[in-house]
Amino acid sequence: MPIIWLLFKVLWFIIRWTWRLAFWLLKRVARVSRTARPNGAHGTARFATFLELIWRKALSGAGPVIGKTSWDRLVRFTKDGIVMVFAATGAGKGLGVVIPTLLDYPGSILVTDPKGENYAVTHRHRGRVGKVRMLNPTDLSRSERFNPMDMIRIGTSLETDDATALAKLMVRPDAREAHWDDKAISLLTALILHVLHEPPETRTLSSVRSISVGAPETFFETLSEISQTSRSLHAAEIAAGFLSQASTSYGDATPEFKSILSNVHKATEQWSAGSPAGQLAAYSTFSLDELIDDVTTLYLCVDEELLATYERWLRVMTGCVLNALTRGKTRPRPRHKVLLLLDEVAVLGALEPLERQSGLLRAYCTPVLIWQNLPQVMAVYGARAAAFLANASCRVFFGVNDNETATYVANMLGHTTSFSQSHGTSHSSDAWLRHHEQQGETESGYWLLDPSEVQRLPVTQLVAKFRDIPFPVRLSRIDYRNRPGWWGRWDKWRPTLVSAHLTGDRQAPDQRPQLTDPASGTVPSDGSGRLPFPHVNQPGHSPAAR
Numbered sequence: 001m002p003i004i005w006l007l008f009k010v011l012w013f014i015i016r017w018t019w020r021l022a023f024w025l026l027k028r029v030a031r032v033s034r035t036a037r038p039n040g041a042h043g044t045a046r047f048a049t050f051l052e053l054i055w056r057k058a059l060s061g062a063g064p065v066i067g068k069t070s071w072d073r074l075v076r077f078t079k080d081g082i083v084m085v086f087a088a089t090g091a092g093k094g095l096g097v098v099i100p101t102l103l104d105y106p107g108s109i110l111v112t113d114p115k116g117e118n119y120a121v122t123h124r125h126r127g128r129v130g131k132v133r134m135l136n137p138t139d140l141s142r143s144e145r146f147n148p149m150d151m152i153r154i155g156t157s158l159e160t161d162d163a164t165a166l167a168k169l170m171v172r173p174d175a176r177e178a179h180w181d182d183k184a185i186s187l188l189t190a191l192i193l194h195v196l197h198e199p200p201e202t203r204t205l206s207s208v209r210s211i212s213v214g215a216p217e218t219f220f221e222t223l224s225e226i227s228q229t230s231r232s233l234h235a236a237e238i239a240a241g242f243l244s245q246a247s248t249s250y251g252d253a254t255p256e257f258k259s260i261l262s263n264v265h266k267a268t269e270q271w272s273a274g275s276p277a278g279q280l281a282a283y284s285t286f287s288l289d290e291l292i293d294d295v296t297t298l299y300l301c302v303d304e305e306l307l308a309t310y311e312r313w314l315r316v317m318t319g320c321v322l323n324a325l326t327r328g329k330t331r332p333r334p335r336h337k338v339l340l341l342l343d344e345v346a347v348l349g350a351l352e353p354l355e356r357q358s359g360l361l362r363a364y365c366t367p368v369l370i371w372q373n374l375p376q377v378m379a380v381y382g383a384r385a386a387a388f389l390a391n392a393s394c395r396v397f398f399g400v401n402d403n404e405t406a407t408y409v410a411n412m413l414g415h416t417t418s419f420s421q422s423h424g425t426s427h428s429s430d431a432w433l434r435h436h437e438q439q440g441e442t443e444s445g446y447w448l449l450d451p452s453e454v455q456r457l458p459v460t461q462l463v464a465k466f467r468d469i470p471f472p473v474r475l476s477r478i479d480y481r482n483r484p485g486w487w488g489r490w491d492k493w494r495p496t497l498v499s500a501h502l503t504g505d506r507q508a509p510d511q512r513p514q515l516t517d518p519a520s521g522t523v524p525s526d527g528s529g530r531l532p533f534p535h536v537n538q539p540g541h542s543p544a545a546r
Contacts, residue, residue, distance in 0.1 A: 043415030045448040048471040056469050062107065062336050064368050065100040066396055067462050067475030074104070075475055079468055080362040081393025082354070085370045091399025091459050093370055094118065096477040098341055101368070102126060103480060103489050107336025108291040110321050112314060112343050113301040117493045123299070125489040130295025133286050135317065137276035137310055138303045145285045149203055151320050154196055160234045162323075163192040169319035170205075170267040172312060172349045177263070183256075184263035188212075190226060190238035191264075197231040205271035206278040212268050216253030216261050270312045277313045288324035291338050292331050292364075311347040318342065322353040325364045338365040345369045346376045355384065358391050374405040397454070398462035398477055406451035412465055413448040413472050448472075 050069060053059050059069075061078035068074055077083050087093045094117060102109060102122040106129060113119050119134055126132050136143040148169075152162040167188040171181050188208070195207045211222050226239035242257070253261075271278045290296040300317055302310045318340075325338060342348065354367060361367065371377055377385045389395070397409050447453070449463070457463070464473045480486055 043417055045414035045416045046471055047448070047474045048469050052469060052471065053473065056466070058466065058469065058473075062105060064339060064341070064366060065097060065104050065478060066394070066464055067096065067473075068478050069475060074100075074478070075464075075473070076104075077366070077394045077466070079393055079466075081366070081467065082358055082362070082391060083366065083368045083394040083396065084389070084392045085368065085396045086373060086400065086405055087370070087397070088372055088399040088401040092477055092479070093343065095479050095481075096398070096462075097368070097370070097396070098343055099490065100478050100480045100483075100486075101339065101341060102297070103486050105336070105339055106295070107334060107339060108294070108296045108298075109339045109341060110291065110298045110318070111300070111341040112318065112345075112348075113299050114307050114344050115304045116301045118341075118343075119299040119301055120493040121490045123297070124491055126297040130297065131290060132297050132299070133290070134299040134301060135280060136299075136301035137280055137313060138306060139301070140276060140279055143280060143301075145280055145283050146288075146317070146320075147204055147281050147284045148316050148320050149192070149196065149205060149281075150284050151288070151323060152192070152196060159196070159232075160189070160193065163196065164189045165319075165323055166316070167192060167267075168352065169316045170312065171263060172267075172315065177259075180256075180259045180263050183260040184267060186238055187242060187260060188264055188267060190230075190232075190235040190242075193232035193235035194226050194230045194239075204278075204283075205268065205281050206273040209268040209271045209278070210273065212261075212264050216258050219261060220253075267312070270310070277310065280313075288321055289328070289331070291321065291324065292328040292334060295334075295336075307344065307347055311349075315348045315351070318348055319351060319353065322351065322361070322365075326353065326357065326360060328364060333364075340365055340367040341370070342367065343370045345371060346380055350380055350384075355381065355388055362393075373400070373402050374408050375402065393467045394464060396462055396464045398457070399459045400454050400457070403451060403455075406454040409454045409463060410447050410449060410451045413463065415446060416448050 050071065053069065053075065057078055058075050059073050061076060063076040063078040064083055066075045066077055066083075085093060085097055098111065098118055099121055102111065102118060103125055108130070109126070111118055116136070123132050123134070133144050134142065135146060148166055151166060153159060164185065167185045170188060171185050173181055191208045191212055195211070196203060198207065212219070214222075220243065223239040223243050227236050227243060230236045230239070245254070245257070271281060288298075291298065298321070300314055302314065307314075321340070353361065354369070377389065381388050395412070397405065400406050400409060449457075454463070460477045462475050462477050464475060466473065480490060
């Protein structure tokens with residue numbers, strides 16, 4: 001018996017140390033393979049393999065959908081950080097990124113919807129996942145309501161900071177007018193704080209607009225009233241400061257004050273009492289905390305041709321969501337982080353929370369910023385664009401159609417080493433039976449994809465660079481309509497009906513076509529001619545059949 005026990009111990013010792021030695025050798029080989037240049041010194045760039053995607057958990061977990069592999073496996077971004085998607089107009093950002101993510105992600109989502117397509121196609125499925133909220137200044141009859149001033153924690157020590165944050169969102173920054181913008185933010189903060197202590201029914205941005213309009217000389221009376229009677233000491237202090245500097249010795253407004261007031265007028269014009277944005281902001285029918293406490297999808301819809309008109313409204317609403325998420329650090333964290341699907345993000349301008357608080361935001365949400373090209377980022381963020389890009393944890397490119405973006409992608413992919421062989425035979429003039437043969441091999445560096453090849457990639461092919469994957473990834477773009485697993489989740493979108501509604505207001509009401517819901521055969525109750533709920537596709541029906 002002792003001999004058997006001794007043999008067992010010896011065998012266990014051998015197995016244990018053999019395993020340790022094998023594990024150590026594997027680590028050494030992996031380390032060498034990551035640092036060595038087996039094909040020369042001109043570059044080792046290549047695309048990531050399928051096994052590397054599995055190892056880095058890009059093929060499992062929950063997150064925004066990036067693309068699919070050649071084996072039809074979905075690739076998602078499942079880490080912390082910002083995702084930036086670059087695709088030209090018409091490249092299929094909705095088909096391949098936005099709608100697939102809305103159909104696939106189990107957590108809360110904020111999505112900007114420039115055409116209303118995302119809401120029409122996915123709101124039924126998102127309603128099964130959780131709550132659905134929709135804000136649309138071009139469709140007041142079905143839109144929810146939200147008052148941005150509800151974001152201010154009135155009566156607390158943070159009241160002034162919250163009012164300043166709202167004022168910064170209302171003023172779209174312009175590098176050429178930085179001084180006037182800062183002064184306009186200060187003045188707007190005073191107006192917001194003054195209105196904040198009015199009765200609840202007048203505690204709106206429309207009230208802020210109403211006291212800001214008028215000639216500069218008449219506005220002096222408003223400032224005088226605020227400085228003397230406002231219940232906010234900070235508002236009174238700001239108003240008194242402007243009064244002491246805003247007029248000349250003749251009682252006229254200084255040119256500087258006129259410029260400041262002009263910027264305030266631009267910031268508040270969107271919120272006039274009779275405007276759609278002003279009506280949406282009259283009161284709130286929900287709280288942004290729902291994004292953290294429950295699974296909620298918030299659609300910010302604007303008709304595409306009115307995107308420039310409502311860009312400030314989109315900016316304020318998106319900024320309010322960002323502020324709500326950063327304040328939510330004291331609340332129980334949701335199982336899945338909130339996704340921010342910001343399509344056409346350039347219209348929002350430079351958002352300070354995204355740019356300067358990315359390290360804090362990554363713990364609470366995953367922003368997906370969708371651009372058309374690299375020059376858009378440069379135009380919005382200027383000299384800070386390079387640092388903003390460097391903070392992205394995932395960059396996705398497809399449908400690239402400009403040289404600047406193509407060059408950036410080529411540099412991101414890097415160089416690889418290529419080999420060429422040569423062979424030659426020579427004969428001596430006086431010895432025709434003898435000859436000399438030589439062979440050679442040379443290596444040189446070349447782009448993994450050069451800028452022209454990047455632009456020639458089919459629109460259905462994309463290139464992505466994940467921060468935690470050493471090599472770039474080449475994937476196929478998704479078309480959600482061609483995935484059988486998602487049939488029955490999405491609805492048809494009928495842009496022709498929306499166009500008919502938008503152009504129908506030029507006709508007499510009795511001349512407009514009455515559109516009916518194919519599912520029920522009834523006319524929409526609001527009389528708009530638009531279907532409140534698009535026709536649901538039936539499970540199992542192939543999109544090709546449509």
